[in-house]
Amino acid sequence: MKLGTVMSINLSDNDSDNFNSILVSLLDRSTTNTLRCYPLNPNSRHIPILGEQVYVIVANSDTSSASSQSSRNYYMSVVGLQKNVNHNALPSLTNSEGTPTPNFAQVSNGIPIQSSTDDKVDFGIGFVEDSSISQLQPFLGDVINEGRFGQSIRFGYTPQNTKQSDNKITGVVNEPSWKSTTPKSPITIIRNGGQSNGYNKFVIEDINEDDSSIWLGSKQTIELKASNGFSLGVIPQNVYNKPQIILNSDRVVINSKSDSVLISGDKSVNVSTPNWKADMDTIFSQLESITDALLQLAPAITAATAGPVPVASLTAAGPQLLSTITQVKTQLTLMKQ
Numbered sequence: 234m235k236l237g238t239v240m241s242i243n244l245s246d247n248d249s250d251n252f253n254s255i256l257v258s259l260l261d262r263s264t265t266n267t268l269r270c271y272p273l274n275p276n277s278r279h280i281p282i283l284g285e286q287v288y289v290i291v292a293n294s295d296t297s298s299a300s301s302q303s304s305r306n307y308y309m310s311v312v313g314l315q316k317n318v319n320h321n322a323l324p325s326l327t328n329s330e331g332t333p334t335p336n337f338a339q340v341s342n343g344i345p346i347q348s349s350t351d352d353k354v355d356f357g358i359g360f361v362e363d364s365s366i367s368q369l370q371p372f373l374g375d376v377i378n379e380g381r382f383g384q385s386i387r388f389g390y391t392p393q394n395t396k397q398s399d400n401k402i403t404g405v406v407n408e409p410s411w412k413s414t415t416p417k418s419p420i421t422i423i424r425n426g427g428q429s430n431g432y433n434k435f436v437i438e439d440i441n442e443d444d445s446s447i448w449l450g451s452k453q454t455i456e457l458k459a460s461n462g463f464s465l466g467v468i469p470q471n472v473y474n475k476p477q478i479i480l481n482s483d484r485v486v487i488n489s490k491s492d493s494v495l496i497s498g499d500k501s502v503n504v505s506t507p508n509w510k511a512d513m514d515t516i517f518s519q520l521e522s523i524t525d526a527l528l529q530l531a532p533a534i535t536a537a538t539a540g541p542v543p544v545a546s547l548t549a550a551g552p553q554l555l556s557t558i559t560q561v562k563t564q565l566t567l568m569k570q
Contacts, residue, residue, distance in 0.1 A: 235289045236260050236312070238323065239281045240267065242357060255281060255308060257289055270308040279310050283357040284322030286312040317433055318379045319366040322356060367428070370407040370435040383427045387438065391416045391453060407437040411453045413474065418452035445482035455479060461505040464512045517565065524562045531555035 237257035246252055253275065259266040270289055272278050281287055287308040294305035314321040356362060369377055369385050372395060376388040391413035398404040411420060426444025428436050440446055441458045448455055457470045457479055487494055496502055502513040535551025537544045 236286055237268065237270075237289050239283055239285050239287060242281065242283070244280075253278070255287075257287060257306075257308060259289070260286075268306045270306040273307040273309050281308075281311050282320055282322055282360050283355055285320065286314060286323070288312070315433075317366070318368050319363050319381050320356065320360075322354075364432045365429045366432070367430045367434045367436040369427075370405055370437045372405065372409070373402070383425070383429075383444075385422075385424045385427070385438075387420075387422045387424075389420050389422070390418065391420065406435050410437050410439055411448075411450070411455050413453040415452045420451060420453055421449040423447040423449075440479065440481050443481075446480075448477075448479040448481075450477050450479070452476070457481060459505070461507055462510055463503045463505050464510045464515070466501070466512070467503055517568065521562075521565050521569075524558055524565060527554065527558045528562060531558060 237259040239255055240258050241256040243251045243254045251269065254269050254271050257268050257270050259268065268289060270287070273290065273292075287310070289306050289308050291304050292307055294303045296303045311321055314323065354362075363382060366381070366383055369379060369387060371377060372389060372392040374390070374392075377385060379385045389409075391409055391411060393416050395408050396404040413420075422438050424438050424443050424446045428439060428442050430436050438446065440448060440455060452474055454471055454474045455477075459470060498513075504511055504513065531551055531554045533551075534547045534554060537547040537551070
């Protein structure tokens, strides 16, 4: 296994031989050795940027057989040189005139490359450094995957006494934003666009402040601030502690490309807007009551008279009303569970 610096990256599929490959310059002071390397695991790719360091190993290639062995270089995950999720590239050899270049120790302590003031730093076409990105607060035993720009997936639980420290564990800075009386109950949080506490600082997921998120809970209470209140009988969000899935963003679109959108609730389906909050059972029950009243009214309208003389306008409208309401009643009967 050897360590090298990423010098170029092939993002094209025009050349099958170089598909998914990068060029790596091995860190050997005596010689310059550049290798073409391929992802070790093609199913889970971590695409590096220019200047980041990767470990290179040698293994069989696709032309190997039982009688003939051929090898190929493969690269593993990026070395966390700056301990940061946005990038871990080495700074350029020279900064702007008169500005000292950070040394290796400074870089390893998390000094970001100020690309906005140093046009000599080349991360690769299209990549822009964001020194405001903070990492997720970890808890003992967590499995966390983070992107470079504030995306994350946490496979976690609800740890207790997280701020306590001893001679083996240093307490956390940010406690979970969710609560549970059963710590071992799992929770999965998918977050896209989070808050920032600064470069190489920790943040915790916040369902109300993160740009977009999906929370899959089991026995946690999650402090979602709903845009509007729900109808009577709905358990408040900060009290409910059973399995639930919460999606939160500025806009949520549910679309079916070729079939139906199906929504089913064992107890109810609630809809809430700035002006209305209603349970679907209540809405349809009220509609059914109005329909029944109109069905009783329609025959009376048909037979309406003014003294001994029938009222032509009412006697003409009565059958039409009866026909329409009968159709509505039939549809409501079919819809009723």
